Amino acid sequence: MAEKKSVWAQLKERLAVDSVDVNDEKIYKDVRGGPGGGRDFRRPKDVKGTLVRVLGYAGRNKGLFVLVLALMLVSTGCSLAASYYLRPLIDDYIVPLIKSPEKDFSALAGQLGILAGIYLASAVATYFTSRTCMTLAQWATNALRRDLFSALQDLPVSFFDQHTHGELMSRFSNDADNVQMCLEQGIVQFLSGIITFVGTVALMISLSWKLFCLTLLTIALSFGLVRGIGRYSRILFKKQQASLGALNGYIEEMLDGLKVVKAFNYEERAKAGFDQCNDEYRENAIFANFLGSIIFPTMNAVMNICYAVTAVLGGFMTVAGSFTIGSLGVYLNYIRQVTMPINMMSNQAINLFSAIAGAERIFAIIDHEPEPDDGAVSLVTVDRAPDGTLTETGHGERTGFWAWKMPRPDGTYEFREVRGSVRLEDVQFSYVPEKPVLKGITVWADPGQKIAFVGSTGAGKTTITNLINRFYEIDSGRILFDGIDVKDIKKAGLRRSMGIVLQDTNLFTGTVMENIRYGKLDATDEECIAAAKSANAHGFITRLPDGYQTMITGNGQNLSQGQRQLLAIARTAVAKHPVLILDEATSSIDTRTEKLIDRGMDALMEGRTVFVIAHRLSTVRNAQAIVVIEQGQIVERGSHEELLDKQGRYYMLYTGQSELD
Ligand SMILES: Nc1ncnc2c1ncn2[C@@H]1O[C@H](COP(=O)(O)OP(=O)(O)OP(=O)(O)O)[C@@H](O)[C@H]1O
Ligand SMILES: [Mg+2]
Structure with missing residues (x-):
């Protein structure tokens, strides 16, 4: 029979195992959205600098900022004053009243009125502090989000290769929300905590420094205890987070591989694996909370002892005449109060650090080098x-x-x-240093020519088009547009002169008409409809429930793949660019839509310089030149007939001996 271990033995065992690395990214990643959802327990790198910058955002609205500070001072000052007011109330009014034979309560009532007034002022100021703070926080995070979004718009495409959308989205959601919460409550509570603590201590010393020495000793003792327990509790808490991460990871893996699990009859073992992770999490959570739950009772017990001892000593001092009853009353009250701001601040500290860490990540994006644009043309x-x-x-x-x-x-x-001649000379490029994707590409298109790129998937076709409009910077070689190096052309101008239909269609929330107008913001409705007609999109648009006013949502979920592509073509058609880049969608579409798209593209290409990346051979045939690319190099070029005669790579692709994709 397994030996039953005592709770303490188990606890010791758990604490003895190597503690978890606090900065282990995985722990935080996996538990996101779990308990403590979206909170970040890592320490920020530059607390002061970031805090000052966040406050700078709040400070932009100077009037409100000053108002918040003033209101906070009033509310904290009033609550301190109210607690101290008990002393004159007892000593000068209540005690004399007890002693005097005539019970005239009017003076006392007046004083109570004043006390009520102070409390009222404190309550009103607190209410307005939090209201003003809320407004201030909204203004500040609004500006922060605006800066973040506008920074994102200016970043180079390569930045988005290194950061997932989810990661960037969490800058707007988790991180910005944490900053907002911290501005709404955290900072004010923290500041008022400090003022209350300092004020209370000062008042305690002024009442009796001897008694304060005793209190100080107790506070030190109780915080020593809390720190000690807290350290172990943190280790266990991190273990809890880690095992939650493992649990979530396990669930995700099993759900993702659900079909494999079933196909291989792995269900029972999957359940057993889950039970193990689940139990481990339970045990860790129980122990973490067990230690956590000891902290407050311990602190309370110590403070209660302090209270009792102070009451006895203070009582003696009062009897001996060196202390007044009022002072003793107020002092005992302060013992209860003095640790409150510290508790409050330590609670807020987690939020504050988490918000600062979030703000730091937001600022890292805002400060990121924007897309270079040093062209003069x-x-x-x-x-x-x-x-x-x-x-x-x-x-x-x-x-x-x-x-x-x-x-x-x-x-x-x-x-x-602007004529639309494009020339690439010995272009070398790599997305990741040392891993060349294009190895010396030289292609040219005279105005009005149609050049087709074909090749296996991953050959580098889309990459070439990414370079012509400078989504990425080339490593070496030159790209000339009408004889001008594209590096010398301002990006806005370069991209305006080039129409692009991307391989993955992106539509935005809005009507069909608005989506077409995206290509040229000042296009009239007639121009948009003409563009849709030329792109062969008019037919299906008129059959939509609201025609051109049909709302498109979720990147065109309510449209078919082919319809989305037709809309993207119409969007490009409306702008009438001298140069066009068409990257055909790889996913298969039905033959009827394919014909529509082909005709749409043909109309669009009329009289323009076109680079077309073809995944369907029907698109390629009427190109002046077909360039076959394999592994970042041009392996063949020529017209359709020439290449067929050659019986090389293109021939193999065309005759189906090798797949295009
Ligand atoms: N953003 C990126 N970061 C790093 N590598 C990339 C990136 N985009 C593409 N690559 C790599 O560059 C190579 C060329 O990709 P590219 O998209 O140009 O291929 P393609 O010829 O357009 O293929 P397909 O026919 O499938 O569209 C591939 O090996 C791909 O993995
Ligand atoms: Mg591609």
């Missing part, structure tokens, strides 16, 4: 005189003629018509 609309000279028409005018405005060393500008 801008895109402008121009008028063309009969002799061919170009003059800038100013902003917003829609002549339909676009030109590159290039500064000359002498301060004047050269205008070069």
